[in-house]
Structures are given as C-alpha cells and as structure tokens.
Amino acid sequence: MNILVCIKSVPATTKVSLDPVTHTLIRDGRQSVINPFDLSALEEALCIREHLGGEVTVLSMGIPDTTRLLRDCLARGADRGMLLSDRAFAGADTLATSYSLSCAMNVLPPMSLIICGKMAVDGDTAQIGPELAGALGIPCISDVLEVKEITEDTIIVRRGIDGGEAIVKAALPAVITVVKDIRNPRMPSIAGIRAAQTMELDVRTADGILADKSRCGLNGSPTQVVRTFIPVREQKSEVIEGSASEQARRIIGIWEGLKI
C-alpha cells in the first residue's frame, strides 16, 4: 500500500514573539521542527506499512530548508520525500496550500491513503486534511484516534466526535487526519540517519507539479490577515512557601483579599 504523509514545518518553540511593525513571527534564530501531529501521522503510516507493505512518501511545502525535516522523516523510515518549493507558493492560506499539495498527486504514484496531522501547532486550523480530500475528490475522516483495521480497499477507524467517539469505515483512497496520541513517534536509528543523508529528495516548483499558479500562494488565497497580536495573559500564579501554618496564613490572606 502506498501512503502519503503531509508534513508541516512549524516554529520550534511555542514562546514566539511578533514583530510589532510587520506583524510576522520573529523566529528568534531557533530552528523549525516537524509539526508534532505530523510525526504521529508518519508513525501511523510506518506501522501500516509494516503490516501491509508498500511505500511511505512524505510531502511538504516550504522553503528549501524544509528538506532538513523531510530527511529526518526518511531517517525515521519513510521511503521517499517530496518538497514543493517555489516563490509562487509563498503566502498561501489553507485553500491554496491544499490545492498545491493536491497537485503533487499529478506527479506522484497513486496513493491508497493520505495521512495528515489533525492540525498544526502554529496555525491550529485543522483545515488542510479535509480541504486536500476535497481537492482530490476522495473521502476524509478527521480526528482519528485509532486505525482499527485496514486492507487494500477499506479503512476502519475510531474517531473523536462531539461528546463521544465513532467507528467509521471508508473506501480507499481516502484522507485521514490523526491526533497526536495515535502513536508515539519512533526515533531514527544511526542506520536510518546514515541512509537518509544520501537519499534523493524530489524538490518541485509549481510548474514541476503542473499547478495553476493563479491558485497557488498569495494569488490563490482568499484569506487576509488583518491583524495578529499576542493575547494578554492576566492569570498569575504564586508559589506559597513556608511551614504549614505559614502557608495556611497566606491562603487565608488571599481569601480575605478576594472579599467573598
């Protein structure tokens, strides 16, 4: 079974700050990392491959440095990687991104299953998986907690829904988006890292995947960012130290201060 896993590069830290002039993220020189949800998606794909055979391909869209992350996926066991990298992709919202990712299928072998992380830790939209399925005209199951059964033709999963869980079956090919806890990602081995260093990565431009440039990047993005800002956190915490009676006195002091 051929499986495609979509990978997003996200900032390495959650403590990002915004440039007050340009409203863009200050990357603070820290390296970007693979979106943690996507690492779990890769692990699920590798487990399915161990069960059914086939190949796992990782796909990302981003700046040339993203090859570093794709190579990490190869070291963890993916068979091949493709990076979509072109100025034409810059400034893409989720619609333009999912269109561009879907165009990669113009040049990749047919995939039975596409696995995305449920969402990315920077954008939090959870839209790429469903939109990609829409662009490819195949079913999508989001919020997958467990793959219960999979054959060459069908997949049965347990997914989260409002107030509970559901067991869902779909015909393949399909897209699933997975939660982080679906699997604990394996670490690469020395052998994996050694092999990944020399493996070819397929880097493509918009033309290279036969994409319509008017639907890529900023041109293809109806979303406009009007303003971004850091929310003010008003919650404060205090560590109460001292002997039990001192701590009790402090708690009473806080209580009295609340005047309730």
Next chain:
Amino acid sequence: MVEIRKLTEEFEGFCKDESRSVGYAESISFPETEEDIRYVVDTMRAQGVPVTIQGGRTGLAAAAVPYGGHVMNLSRMNRLLGIRKCGENWYIRVQPGVVLQNLRKAIEEKAFDTAGWSEEDRKAAIEFAADGEYFYPTDPTETSACIGGMAACNASGARTYRYGAARHYVSALRVVLSDGNLLALRRGEVFADGRTLTLTAENGKTYCIDLPGYRMPDTKNASGYYAADNMDAVDLFVGSDGTLGVISEIELELLPLPKVIWGVSCFFAEEAQALDFTIAVRNQVQHASALEYFDRGAIAILRRQKTLSTAFAALPDVEEWADCCVFVELGCDAEEQALDDLYRIGDIMKACGGDEKNTWVARTATDKETQQFFRHAVPESTNMLIDERKRKDPVITKLGADMSVPDEHLKDVVAYYRKTLHENNLETAVWGHIGNNHLHVNVLPRDAEDYRRGKALYAKWAQKITEMGGAVSAEHGVGKLKRDFLTVMYGEKYIREMAAMKKQLDPCLMFGRGNLFAPEAAEGKEVMH
C-alpha cells in the same frame, strides 16, 4: 532575626531525606541571610547543641538527616545574587538553597530577579542576556537538589563523564565556621603547603589545619574529605558533607553550551558487548559528554511499569531481544562533527557485535524529552517497585551501590558484581555512569532475608572496590549510611586523621554529627562497628 523553633510534628518531614532514613531533632531554623546563619551558629554553640545542615533533602546518604540537636534548613536562601564575566567565562553567585532546576531555568531563559543586585551585576546580567548560550554542567538526576547540598557532597551526574564533578565548577565559597567567623575563599587564591592548610577568616583569625595523609583514588570520588598536596582551599569544603562549616554563598562557573547536543541509545543483546562498546567509545568518540548504562534488570522494570501504569504508557518499546542499553550523549560545535561521531558510534557497535539499526537517536527536542523520560523512568520505576514490596515487609528498602573503579577495572568489577549477585540469588537492576566505571548496582529485595544478604554483600563490595583502587562513594557522598565503607576504604588511621582535622575547624563537633564518621570517632574514642 531568624526564629529558632521547636521541632514539632509540623516539621517532622525535616528529619528525613531521600535516603528514607529517619532521624530526630529538638529544634529547627530557616535562615534567609548569612547573618541569620551566624546567629543560629552562635546560639547553638553557646548552648552546646549540634547542628545538621540541610537544603533540598534529596541526598541518598542521609547527610541531612539529624541525629539530635538542631536542624538548619537553608532552603529559604534561594536567591541568585549576581553574575560576572572573567575572560570568556561567566560566573554566577547563588545562595546555597537555590534549587538546581530553578538555576538552570534562569540561565537558560537568561531571566534573573535582579532586585538587590549591585549596579555592576545588573549590567553584567544585561551583557549575559546578549551573549551566547551557557549552562551549568553538574547534572544529577534529581533536579530539586539545592546547590549547597550539591557542593557539600560533590555531586555528579551523567555529564560528569566529560565535565567532571561539582567541585570543578565551584569557583568561590563563603563559609560560616563553628566559631561564627566567616571564610571567603576563591579558587586559585589559597593553597595548602604540602598537607598543611592555613585559612584566614574575614576578621583576621587564622586556622592552621593538618590535612589527612591519604592518597585519594584515581576515580570519580565523593568519599570523605578532599586531601592532596598543595590543594586549593575551596576543595576542602566541597564534598565535606556538612561537617566543617555552613556554606552561605557559592559562585559557580558556567560553560558555553555545545551548539549541537544529541542523545544516542544503543541496544545490545549481551552485557559483554555493551562493555566492549563502552571502552571503545571512551577511546574513539571525541565529543561524548555522557556514557550511561541500563542493564537487563533495569529494562525489565521499565517493561513491567509500562504495562502497569498509564503514566508510563508513552515510554518507547524496547524490543524483546534487547538485553541492555548504553546511552551516549554527544556535545558538538557543529552538526557535521556530531554526524562524524554518530557514524563512529555505529561502526563501534558493529565491531562489538551489535547493529547500528538498534539505536534511538534523539536530535529534536521532542525526541530528547522521550529519551530523558526513558532514562529517568528507570530509577522512578525501581522506587515504585520497592515501595510496593515495602508495604508487604517494612524492613525492605532499596540497596543502591555508588562505587567507582579506575578505567582498567570496568570488566573486572562488573564480573565481580555479577558473580556475587548470582551466588546470593538476588534480584537486581543496574544502571548508571558506565563511562566513569560507576554503576549503581541496585538490589531489589523480595523479603527481609534478601535485604540482609544484600547489605552484607555491599560491605564485601566496598572491600573489593578498595582493592581495585576505587571509591566507595562516587557521587552521593558518605553521609551517615556509608561511613563504615569509608573506614574500609581508608582504614581507622586515616579516619582518625579526618576527625582530628575536623576538630581543628569545629572543636565542639557541632556540624554534621554522624556524617563521615561516628560521633565517637570524632571525639577520638574507639568506635564499635
């Protein structure tokens, strides 16, 4: 001034530490300043009351457990006091009760509460924030340890393999002596003349001290006083187990953080392969900063814990065939350098009968967290197992050896441990700092008889380790629990010399009663073993 309180039920917790020994005391104080310490010392001296000094009570040798008298708890002396640069290095001044994890966080985030700092220190803090990344290299597993306690027992950790023990990073100390006088010592300024050390207090009073005459083992060592010809005065107080004075301020050296830090867990089918691998890595891998070991027993406990507790469900699975694991941490200047070392590790594995496929390489923050979780879960799971058994038989506690030998004896000592454990039919889990030939051999008693046999075995090991030129305590300190081993290691004569030296600084035998030697030995009487 600090209050001296009766040690009521409310403070019972301060009579025990992580060694799970329980002591007793009549009074307790929580000094917040050096003046507070001097007040307590003066008061206790006037009343002839012994003082046990403690901080985070995370020690494993019961040095902080009081045997009567007064408990001086320094955990409220938890402020960072200033920072300075000298040459390329940074130095940070702290109170003894600063907790390791808080110190690390402040250094990492470069965020200091500078209230009360001098103008010079504040300027330096701004300069530090703009400088590269630095770290404090001493890394015991227990991050709630206090810096004062770490200095007092000359603590170590995994990275001691490359960076050495706590003493190397103590650049200055302030110490309140039993007569209330203050010593301000800076490394590189006061040296012994042969084995005679002359110290001068801030008020001009001098102390002439005869250092013990023994030769310390050529290994990682936290057994008894540091004593060497022409030694630096700072070294006498580092590792003195709270017996010579109260450390009221410490200056620590910080090092530039390596740009690339990777962790590699290497799995082997046989212990012999892991030992060959360790020796080869030691000789061939240039940038290893830690070399740690987990044996079959340790891995078995993890496998068991994973099935028992959801808290451990995220532990990565160790394949069934794997018998043991050597963890190597690399600290490099660049990725290319780290890759070179990584490939060399792979080659060494092959040469030792392993396979580089059987490794976990942690290069990202998430993978490093997973690997750290795995490493720290070993002692934690072992403690949980022992607690379980203790509920059935209260006599049972974990028996953990903390002994080290010189490099050439690694294989001999492991063979000896295995042979004697097998003869005694004891269940064990072995882990620790194999790079320093310093393994924590933990006996997991199933009943009181196992416990008794395990304890007897430890005494036998102390003898054998001494014969190999090793140390009976490599990092936990001697405290009260290992003083018999210290006697085995150095002999009665040198214990008497240690006690005599203590008396020159602490004539009333006020500090750390029962640490390093029995109170009778300190008084020059015959000790009953």
